[in-house]
Amino acid sequence: MKHTIRLPGAARLFRAALFFSAAALAPAAAGALPFWLRLPEQASTYAPEVDGIFHLIMWITGVIFVVVELVLLAFLWKYRHREGRVATYTHGNNRLEVIWTIVPALICVMLALLSRRVWETIKEKMPHEALEIHVTGEQFAWNFRYAGPDGKFDTPDDILTLNQLHFPVGKPVIVTLTSKDVIHSFFLPEFRVKQDAVPGMKTRIWFEGNKVGHWEIACAELCGLGHYRMKGFVMVDTPADYEKWLAEQASAQAAEQPKTAAEGGPEQTQAAASPQKGGNS
Amino acid sequence: MSTAAKPLEVHHAGVHAAPTSFWRKYVFSLDHKVIGRQYMFYALAMLVVGGLLATLVRYQLAWPGRPLAFMGKLAPEGMPGGQMLPEYYNSLFTMHATIMIFFAVMPLLIGAFGNFVMPIQIGARDMAFPKLNMASFWVAVPAAVIIIWSFFVTGGAAAGGWTAYAPLSAIQPKGQTLWLISLLFLGLSSLLTAVNFLTTIINMRAPGMTFFRMPLTTWSLFITALLLLLALPVLSAALIMLLFDRILGTTFFLPAGLVISGQPWTNAGGGQVLLWQHLFWFFGHPEVYIMILPAMGITSEILPVFSRKPIFGYRAMAYSMCGIAGLGFIVWGHHMFQSGMNPILGTTFMISTMVIAVPSAIKTFNWLGTLWGGNIRFTTPMLNALSFVSMFVIGGLSGIFMASTPVDIFIHDTYFIVGHIHYVLFGGSLFGAFAGLYFWYPKMFGRMMNETWGKIHWAITFVTFNLVFFPMHFLGMRGMPRRIYDYSQYTHLKGLQPMNEMMTIALFVLGAAQVILVLNFFLSMRRGPVAGPNPWHANTLEWMTASPPPHENFTGRIPAVYRGPYEFSAPGHGSDYWPQWEPPGPAPAKTHA
Numbered sequence: 001m002k003h004t005i006r007l008p009g010a011a012r013l014f015r016a017a018l019f020f021s022a023a024a025l026a027p028a029a030a031g032a033l034p035f036w037l038r039l040p041e042q043a044s045t046y047a048p049e050v051d052g053i054f055h056l057i058m059w060i061t062g063v064i065f066v067v068v069e070l071v072l073l074a075f076l077w078k079y080r081h082r083e084g085r086v087a088t089y090t091h092g093n094n095r096l097e098v099i100w101t102i103v104p105a106l107i108c109v110m111l112a113l114l115s116r117r118v119w120e121t122i123k124e125k126m127p128h129e130a131l132e133i134h135v136t137g138e139q140f141a142w143n144f145r146y147a148g149p150d151g152k153f154d155t156p157d158d159i160l161t162l163n164q165l166h167f168p169v170g171k172p173v174i175v176t177l178t179s180k181d182v183i184h185s186f187f188l189p190e191f192r193v194k195q196d197a198v199p200g201m202k203t204r205i206w207f208e209g210n211k212v213g214h215w216e217i218a219c220a221e222l223c224g225l226g227h228y229r230m231k232g233f234v235m236v237d238t239p240a241d242y243e244k245w246l247a248e249q250a251s252a253q254a255a256e257q258p259k260t261a262a263e264g265g266p267e268q269t270q271a272a273a274s275p276q277k278g279g280n281s
Numbered sequence: 282m283s284t285a286a287k288p289l290e291v292h293h294a295g296v297h298a299a300p301t302s303f304w305r306k307y308v309f310s311l312d313h314k315v316i317g318r319q320y321m322f323y324a325l326a327m328l329v330v331g332g333l334l335a336t337l338v339r340y341q342l343a344w345p346g347r348p349l350a351f352m353g354k355l356a357p358e359g360m361p362g363g364q365m366l367p368e369y370y371n372s373l374f375t376m377h378a379t380i381m382i383f384f385a386v387m388p389l390l391i392g393a394f395g396n397f398v399m400p401i402q403i404g405a406r407d408m409a410f411p412k413l414n415m416a417s418f419w420v421a422v423p424a425a426v427i428i429i430w431s432f433f434v435t436g437g438a439a440a441g442g443w444t445a446y447a448p449l450s451a452i453q454p455k456g457q458t459l460w461l462i463s464l465l466f467l468g469l470s471s472l473l474t475a476v477n478f479l480t481t482i483i484n485m486r487a488p489g490m491t492f493f494r495m496p497l498t499t500w501s502l503f504i505t506a507l508l509l510l511l512a513l514p515v516l517s518a519a520l521i522m523l524l525f526d527r528i529l530g531t532t533f534f535l536p537a538g539l540v541i542s543g544q545p546w547t548n549a550g551g552g553q554v555l556l557w558q559h560l561f562w563f564f565g566h567p568e569v570y571i572m573i574l575p576a577m578g579i580t581s582e583i584l585p586v587f588s589r590k591p592i593f594g595y596r597a598m599a600y601s602m603c604g605i606a607g608l609g610f611i612v613w614g615h616h617m618f619q620s621g622m623n624p625i626l627g628t629t630f631m632i633s634t635m636v637i638a639v640p641s642a643i644k645t646f647n648w649l650g651t652l653w654g655g656n657i658r659f660t661t662p663m664l665n666a667l668s669f670v671s672m673f674v675i676g677g678l679s680g681i682f683m684a685s686t687p688v689d690i691f692i693h694d695t696y697f698i699v700g701h702i703h704y705v706l707f708g709g710s711l712f713g714a715f716a717g718l719y720f721w722y723p724k725m726f727g728r729m730m731n732e733t734w735g736k737i738h739w740a741i742t743f744v745t746f747n748l749v750f751f752p753m754h755f756l757g758m759r760g761m762p763r764r765i766y767d768y769s770q771y772t773h774l775k776g777l778q779p780m781n782e783m784m785t786i787a788l789f790v791l792g793a794a795q796v797i798l799v800l801n802f803f804l805s806m807r808r809g810p811v812a813g814p815n816p817w818h819a820n821t822l823e824w825m826t827a828s829p830p831p832h833e834n835f836t837g838r839i840p841a842v843y844r845g846p847y848e849f850s851a852p853g854h855g856s857d858y859w860p861q862w863e864p865p866g867p868a869p870a871k872t873h874a
Contacts, residue, residue: 035759035776036752036755036758036759036776036777036780037755039691050687053687053688054682054685054688057682057685057688058682060681061678061679061681061682064674064678065674068674069671069674071649072652072667075649075652075653075657076652076659076667079653079656080657085656086850087589087656087850087857088654088655089591089851089852090591090593091593091594091595092593092596092597096594096646096650097594097597097643097647100642101639101643108635108638108639108684109636111681112631112632112635112685115685116631116686118686118687119631119687120624120628122687122690123624138540139542180539180540181448181452181539181540181542182448182449183446183448183554185694189759192691193690194691194693195619198554198555198621199539200538200539200552201536201554201621203621215773216773218762220695220762222371222446225366225367225368227371227764227765228367228767228770229767231770231771
């Protein structure tokens with residue numbers, strides 16, 4: 001089943017806002033802007049929604065920013081000290097106070113409501129049918145665990161990889177995260193995915209790749225001296241390629257069964273997985 | 282709230298004789314003005330240390346892995362042969378943030394300006410508890426000694442980030458223990474200060490100085506002290522718990538089954554990792570307001586003086602600060618959206634966070650309203666205060682991005698956040714501190730600072746500040762994580778080196794420009810023109826008394842207060858300012874001019 005993002009009835013304003021910002025940013029999409037002014041490529045189904053909110057906020061705050069700074073500069077110019085000038089004697093204006101309390105409040109609450117919808121889609125509601133992958137962070141590597149042929153986790157036929165995340169395009173993936181040692185953060189910039197991996201806890205996040213390709217996983221939570229090199233690789237495959245890869249992994253793992261079955265300490269996992277690193281990619 | 286403060290006994294007579302010995306006068310002084318100056322030198326020295334650490338961080342980001350020969354000699358363990366090690370890099374940014382937040386900005390805004398200015402502004406002869414005040418400063422001194430010392434212990438200084446997230450902070454080398462002890466000292470110091478400020482402001486205002494005639498600097502310090510009083514004990518509790526986890530074998534933050542570097546961590550079980558974050562940010566978010574509120578107060582003080590116009594919406598300014606203080610305690614979860622905290626709770630915190638933008642917006646619009654129709658003079662304090670307003674707008678607006686939970690998924694823990702906090706803490710707090718420094722320097726030292734050099738310092742600082750920190754938003758938009766030793770490891774971040782290089786070069790200029798401030802600061806003490814009591818023609822009580830003010834602040838009786846603090850350009854009044862202490866009636870001949 002394809003997991004689609006449903007926008008409930010009252011979301012017209014939201015959609016309009018998204019279209020508006022998308023249209024306004026068309027030049028950006030066309031590559032008219034330098035790369036550092038653009039968000040990274042969108043590799044997940046919900047990335048456009050996250051970016052939509054980002055751009056909406058950028059437009060709103062951008063306009064406020066320009067107006068406020070221009071007014072500031074205009075006042076500084078117009079009311080600069082000159083001989084004989086007398087300042088206006090006023091202590092304020094209650095109507096203005098009410099206006100500039102209510103208007104920002106309305107904008108902020110509107111942004112919160114729009115954000116809530118996307119947030120709910122990403123972090124609160126998990127898709128029903130999805131590929132489950134268990135991820136364990138450790139200083140300074142990502143361990144991935146697939147259920148293997150029997151479809152169950154923590155059985156001898158589980159498929160383990162180190163720093164190599166494969167999944168098929170067009171199918172939701174639910175990642176369950178934890179950590180062996182300190183907090184790590186599972187960050188896939190192009191997927192707009194970030195979720196901390198916390199020792200003693202299981203956290204979950206889902207995503208669905210919308211294109212085939214290779215990207216990087218970064219650790220986004222300071223985890224020690226090797227934090228900067230805690231890098232993983234995402235491979236979004238065509239379903240056929242993914243199945244092929246899975247089968248290869250299963251048979252390779254079966255050959256090494258005695259080693260992986262013991263699977264007690266992290267050293268072993270690492271030792272078992274490391275030599276395969278070249279073969280995986 | 283009482284409408285009129287009762288003059289206390291201490292107001293009337295000099296109950297404490299002025300100290301004469303060097304030690305009692307300059308070192309273990311009970312005089313809030315001396316303590317304020319002590320805090321100022323303390324904070325400025327630590328500001329230099331924190332700034333130097335930042336330049337090292339930025340050097341590594343501009344030219345990852347390029348050796349720095351002289352550092353090989355200065356820090357042979359962290360930078361052998363001048364080549365920076367990743368753990369040393371982690372120490373550098375951890376200590377940069379720790380020193381800037383706890384040892385520079387807070388002591389400067391609260392310790393220095395708060396101590397020096399607030400009692401005079403309300404017409405008190407000193408703080409309510411002068412001995413406690415002295416203790417606050419002298420408790421902060423060992424904190425600084427310990428934090429500097431921690432650079433030289435085995436394993437180096439703390440490297441777990443200024444947020445010290447457990448369990449990383451629980452398994453770090455010894456430097457982290459010193460970090461905890463140092464901050465405990467500082468927490469005690471700030472707590473004593475908070476109690477002292479609150480007591481002084483509530484009880485020791487001059488006759489006629491009602492709450493709504495208080496200068497906004499004093500208002501901001503009042504709210505800040507309240508935040509300190511309520512937030513710091515929570516931090517201290519968390520620090521003690523972490524210290525116990527490290528040295529006494531408790532497991533507050535250590536869950537069962539921790540495996541560190543392949544070895545089961547023996548001291549683990551039953552702890553909750555996220556508990557640290559909840560406790561830390563319950564303190565940590567009010568802390569942000571603790572650092573920005575006094576700067577807001579200083580700005581609100583300076584804009585009317587140099588616009589020659591009453592502050593626009595005085596009560597709105599005071600109430601919005603109360604609003605910030607109240608809301609500031611229910612937004613901490615926005616630091617934890619991606620932490621594994623229940624996402625439904627994330628929505629709650631998003632809404633409260635969006636709402637807290639409103640009081641800041643109110644303040645900004647009122648500052649603009651103050652400028653409207655004014656008679657604006659571009660003195661150095663004014664330029665810095667205006668920079669505060671324009672930069673705080675950026676810091677405030679960029680906060681809305683991360684308040685939005687889905688956007689935060691992407692920008693959390695990236696350079697976007699680093700850009701945001703620097704627009705608030707440097708663009709905001711530090712420009713506010715510079716404004717206060719130039720504004721009250723004549724009161725503190727009796728002489729004016731050089732205006733020309735002050736303006737040059739301001740101009741270079743303003744331009745290079747934006748060159749260093751604005752591009753951080755772009756780095757964040759490209760997904761560059763913060764606290765990262767070598768981003769060139771990632772193919773998607775490689776193209777960012779030229780921008781990082783530009784930022785670092787701008788930082789070198791920014792740092793060099795501060796030499797101008799230091800020289801101006803010290804040379805003006807001897808060479809600056811004599812200031813006189815009221816060089817800016819301002820209205821608040823500190824400008825009534827001599828510069829620098831005498832022992833116990835006011836010669837003779839405590840002044841009575843007749844009006845609000847910002848009565849500028851009142852029609853029918855002789856001059857364009859009408860001080861709080863001048864009795865009503867036609868403008869009398871000014872004896873203080």
